[in-house]
Amino acid sequence: MDKSFQIQLEEIIEADILIGIPSYNNSRTIGHVVRSVMAGLAKYFPRAKAVLVNSDGGSTDGTQEEVKKVQIEDFKTILTSHPVYPIQKIVTPYHGIPGKGSAFRTIFEAAKSVNAKACAVVDSDLRSITPEWIELLIRPIYEEGFDYVVPLYARHRFDGTITNSIVYPLTRALYGKRVRQPIGGDFGFSGELAKHYLTKEVWETDIARFGIDIWMTTLAIAEGYKVCQSYLGAKIHDARDPGSDLGPMFTQVVSSVYGLMGNYQHLWKEVKESQPVPTFGFHYEVGLEPISVNVERMIRNFKLGVKDLMEIWRKALLPETARWLDSISRLSDEAFSFPQDLWVRLIYDFAIAHHKGSVHREHLLKSMIPLYLGRVASFVKENQESSVKEVEEKIESLCKVFEEMKPYLIERWG
Amino acid sequence: MSEIWRTAIVASFDKFLGKVVTFLPNLLAMITILVIGLITAWIIKTLLFRFLKAIQFDRVSERWGLTHILSRGGIAYSPASLVSRFFYWVIVLITLILGINALEVAATQNFIAQFFSYLPNLFAAVIILVIGYLIAIFLGQAALIAGVNAQMESAKLLSRSVRWFIIILSLTMALYHLGIAEKVIVAAFSITFGGIVLALAIAFGWGGRELAKDFLERLYLKKKKEDGDHNHLSHL
Numbered sequence: 001m002d003k004s005f006q007i008q009l010e011e012i013i014e015a016d017i018l019i020g021i022p023s024y025n026n027s028r029t030i031g032h033v034v035r036s037v038m039a040g041l042a043k044y045f046p047r048a049k050a051v052l053v054n055s056d057g058g059s060t061d062g063t064q065e066e067v068k069k070v071q072i073e074d075f076k077t078i079l080t081s082h083p084v085y086p087i088q089k090i091v092t093p094y095h096g097i098p099g100k101g102s103a104f105r106t107i108f109e110a111a112k113s114v115n116a117k118a119c120a121v122v123d124s125d126l127r128s129i130t131p132e133w134i135e136l137l138i139r140p141i142y143e144e145g146f147d148y149v150v151p152l153y154a155r156h157r158f159d160g161t162i163t164n165s166i167v168y169p170l171t172r173a174l175y176g177k178r179v180r181q182p183i184g185g186d187f188g189f190s191g192e193l194a195k196h197y198l199t200k201e202v203w204e205t206d207i208a209r210f211g212i213d214i215w216m217t218t219l220a221i222a223e224g225y226k227v228c229q230s231y232l233g234a235k236i237h238d239a240r241d242p243g244s245d246l247g248p249m250f251t252q253v254v255s256s257v258y259g260l261m262g263n264y265q266h267l268w269k270e271v272k273e274s275q276p277v278p279t280f281g282f283h284y285e286v287g288l289e290p291i292s293v294n295v296e297r298m299i300r301n302f303k304l305g306v307k308d309l310m311e312i313w314r315k316a317l318l319p320e321t322a323r324w325l326d327s328i329s330r331l332s333d334e335a336f337s338f339p340q341d342l343w344v345r346l347i348y349d350f351a352i353a354h355h356k357g358s359v360h361r362e363h364l365l366k367s368m369i370p371l372y373l374g375r376v377a378s379f380v381k382e383n384q385e386s387s388v389k390e391v392e393e394k395i396e397s398l399c400k401v402f403e404e405m406k407p408y409l410i411e412r413w414g
Numbered sequence: 415m416s417e418i419w420r421t422a423i424v425a426s427f428d429k430f431l432g433k434v435v436t437f438l439p440n441l442l443a444m445i446t447i448l449v450i451g452l453i454t455a456w457i458i459k460t461l462l463f464r465f466l467k468a469i470q471f472d473r474v475s476e477r478w479g480l481t482h483i484l485s486r487g488g489i490a491y492s493p494a495s496l497v498s499r500f501f502y503w504v505i506v507l508i509t510l511i512l513g514i515n516a517l518e519v520a521a522t523q524n525f526i527a528q529f530f531s532y533l534p535n536l537f538a539a540v541i542i543l544v545i546g547y548l549i550a551i552f553l554g555q556a557a558l559i560a561g562v563n564a565q566m567e568s569a570k571l572l573s574r575s576v577r578w579f580i581i582i583l584s585l586t587m588a589l590y591h592l593g594i595a596e597k598v599i600v601a602a603f604s605i606t607f608g609g610i611v612l613a614l615a616i617a618f619g620w621g622g623r624e625l626a627k628d629f630l631e632r633l634y635l636k637k638k639k640e641d642g643d644h645n646h647l648s649h650l
Contacts, residue, residue, distance in 0.1 A: 162650055183650055210650075247563060249650060301565055308562050308569050312555065315476070360477055360552070366559045 001109055005092040009113040012088055016048035017041065017138055018116035018191075020107030022100050023124035024057035027066045029238045030124045034070040034089075037122065040134025042072070042083045045142070050083070053110045054091045054124075055103040063124070064091045099209030101202075104216075111194040118142040120149075120188040128236035129186075136230035136281050137188035147225035149188030150179050150217060152279065153235040154286045157383060157391040158293055161376045162253055164395050166347060167214055170257060173402035174268040175221045178276045179229060183213035183253065186232070193225055210249050211256030218257075222264045231281030250372060251365040258354040258365075269410055274403060285388075298377035299336050303329050305370025312367050316353030321345055325371075338378035344401045346371055348409040355413065437517075444513040451509025459502035466494035479551045539588040546584020550577045582606075 019037050023030055034052065041050045054067045068091055090110070096102035104121060111119045118141040122129060140146040163183055171182050197216065202208070207215045220227050261268065306329035314322050324342050331337065350368055353359055359367075383391050466472075475481050475493035484493065491499065515526045554577030561569025586603045590596055 160650060185650070213650075253650070297565075301562075304565060304567070304569070305562050308558060312559070357473060358476055360555070363555055363559055366563065369563050 001106070002092050002095070005090065005106075005110075006113070008090050008092075009110055012051055012114050014049065015051045015088070015114040015116050016118065017045055017050040017142065018107070018111045018114060018119045019050065019052050019134065020104065020110070020119065020121040021052070021054045021067070021124050022057070022094075022103030022107070022121065023054055023059060023063050023067075024098075025059045025061045025063060026124035026238065027059070027061040027063045029127060030054070030063055031066050031070050033122060033124050033126050033129055034067055035072060036129045036131050037134055038070070038072050038087050040131035041087055043131050044135040045138065046083045047085075048083075048142070049085045051088045051090065051110070051114055051116070053107055054089070055094045055106040056091065057098050057103060058093060067091050096203055097208040099212075101208035101210075101212030101215070104212050105198070105203055105208070108194040108198050111191050112198060116191040116194070118188065118190060119194055120186070122186045123237070125238040126186075126235070127238060128234050130233075133186065133232050136232055137186065140228050140230065140278075140280055141188050141190050144228075145226065146188075146228045146278075147190045147193045148217070148220035148227045149280075150182060150227065150229040150277075151184035151186045151235075152180055152229045152231045152281070153184060154233055154284075155235065156291050157386065157388050158291050158380055161379070162250060162372075165343070165372070165375055165379065165398070166254065167257060168395070169344075169399040169402040170347060170351075171214070171218065171221075172274045172399050173406050174261065174271065175218065175264070176271040176274045177221045177227060178274050178399075179217060179221065179227065181229075182217040184235075185213060186235075187213075187216060188230070189216070189220070190225075193220060196223070205259070206252040206255045210252035211259075214253060214256050215260065218260045218264070222260075222267055228278040228280060231279060231283050233284065234286040247366065247369060250369055251362065254368065255354075255361065255365050258351050261351055262355055265413065269413075274399075293380050295377045295380050296333055298373040298380075299333050302338075302370045302374030302377065305367070305374070309367050309370065312359060312363065313371075315359045316364065317346070317349050321349060328374075336378060336381065338375045340398050340401045341405075343375045344398070344405050345408070347402075348405065348412070351409065352412050352414075440517045443516040447513045447516055448509055451505060451512065455502045455505035455509065458505060459498045462501055463494055463498035466497060471497070478548055479555070480548070535592055539591045542584055542588045542591060546580060546587070550580035550584070553577070553580060 019041070021030065021033060021037070026033075034054075037052055041048070041052075054064065056064050067089065070089075092106060094103045094106040096105065107119070107121060110116075118138045120134065120137040122133065122137075137149050137151070140149050160181065163181055167183050168180060172178050197219065200219070202215065205211070217227075219225075306325055310322065310326070313325070317325070321342070325346075328336070328338060328342070346368075350364060353364055354361055379394070383394060386394070471494045472481065472492050480493055484491070484496065511526055511529060514522050554573045557576040558569050558573035561572045566572065582603070586599055589599045
């Protein structure tokens with residue numbers, strides 16, 4: 001831990017609530033996020049001693065200065081009372097592998113140091129965060145006795161494709177909890193859970209990067225902490241190129257999911273069905289901006305994968321699965337369809353190959369990207385005219401296939 | 415006369431007997447070395463095989479594509495079995511050489527001395543080849559996956575090029591290490607590699623000027639088009 005950071009924490013001595021904001025070059029949006037957090041703390045927890053920690057990855061665009069200069073001069077203008085205790089703000093660089101997980105580690109350390117009761121982390125590139133998010137992420141822990149709060153957003157029907165096609169159905173089938181957006185990005189957690197996270201030696205792995213979200217959620221579920229979800233409304237990020245980091249994002253998330261499967265195999269093998277988790281917040285519909293998706297390009301990438309990567313995939317797949325894949329790659333773009341059963345079988349087969357180490361793990365995960373794009377293309381094609389509710393029903397049906405085919409996974413896992 | 419004959423025969427016989435008496439301990443030494451060597455080879459083979467099984471060498475080899483190559487080459491042994499057998503035969507060979515050396519036959523002494531001084535080079539060359547081959551497989555596969563994910567139609571060609579470049583490089587290094595026509599090998603490699611680079615440079619810079627121009631134009635336009643219709647999905 002940074003020395004000046006440690007001194008600042010020691011000066012605070014103790015806090016009830018700690019809010020962490022990981023950042024890297026987010027000067028455009030972080031001011032709004034900090035203001036929302038401060039307003040949320042003042043409005044909903046005016047009597048609590050609160051600390052805001054910005055864990056920064058070495059921004060060069062003035063992110064840290066932006067955090068330092070944000071002040072709410074007149075709380076009445078945002079209909080909140082002045083907090084009893086001033087909200088402490090700490091800006092600190094994090095150490096270790098550059099990534100969200102390393103930033104979170106610094107926040108957990110801060111939570112442990114000030115002995116915080118309830119904590120939350122929110123992304124620094126959010127444009128849609130409101131003070132109510134702080135209440136929804138903190139109150140279930142601060143007052144209701146929960147340990148972990150997962151966000152529930154209103155999203156575009158084609159958004160969150162890794163969540164919808166892999167992480168949500170797989171986590172639900174494995175651990176038996178219907179946590180709809182396990183890698184939502186903004187979470188609430190108890191101080192106890194933060195301390196527990198720090199006991200794990202995972203900070204040199206993919207968990208220190210994009211894998212942190214699924215790791216936190218899985219640990220909370222698998223190790224018996226009380227988990228709930230809070231409806232936060234729409235999640236709107238700062239504009240950036242979403243396709244540019246698909247590779248590392250996909251491999252880091254899936255590698256973490258598969259790695260955790262190995263750690264908790266004794267647990268998920270015993271889970272037979274899934275249960276809903278308590279949900280807080282007022283559910284409402286929001287209008288979302290349309291998304292442009294280039295389906296033909298994704299299908300082209302899938303077909304190229306079948307042509308060139310089959311030799312690698314065969315090490316993970318059963319012969320009939322490989323033949324099935326081969327047959328769908330010969331369909332025209334108009335007739336292209338990637339069946340749910342095949343997708344679930346692939347996810348399970350690759351999990352088994354990852355577990356057994358029959359293919360170099362990084363190669364295995366990277367080689368899955370054309371398959372993922374094929375499945376996404378098919379999903380988008382099938383749901384061009386569907387409503388959000390109908391899309392949600394399709395995801396529910398995919399989850400059921402994951403649960404039904406779990407015996408296949410257990411049998412082949414060994 | 416008969417005395418002379420008798421003396422000559424006895425002397426000859428004595429001489430022969432003397433040689434046999436001198437040779438017999440060497441022969442016995444050779445037999446002992448062979449027996450001990452064969453037993454040692456068998457023990458090492460068994461222990462090594464068990465050790466390789468314990469560290470899951472076969473699984474690692476499968477991951478690296480070695481098992482596939484072996485089966486494609488018609489070798490039915492598992493990699494663990496193959497490695498342990500290799501060491502068995504190396505020990506048998508060394509035992510044989512030591513055995514022959516124990517006979518103290520002048521003709522073989524020089525050959526054996528040369529063989530033993532050359533042996534480290536041979537081992538180093540084998541190690542260079544094996545490591546080079548494994549790196550070639552690994553990087554070839556990495557290039558193939560990266561190429562496919564970048565939507566390169568020629569990903570396989572790229573992968574093969576990477577693989578063969580590393581194999582040729584390691585072969586050159588191994589031959590250089592063995593001292594086989596060192597200068598010729600280095601010159602041949604330099605000429606071939608330099609030639610490939612020069613050919614590509616000429617093809618793109620002069621001979622295929624128009625083609626290169628078209629290619630780059632199409633690439634640029636395609637990129638611009640794809641930037642325009644990029645997916646705006648948020649994957650997480």
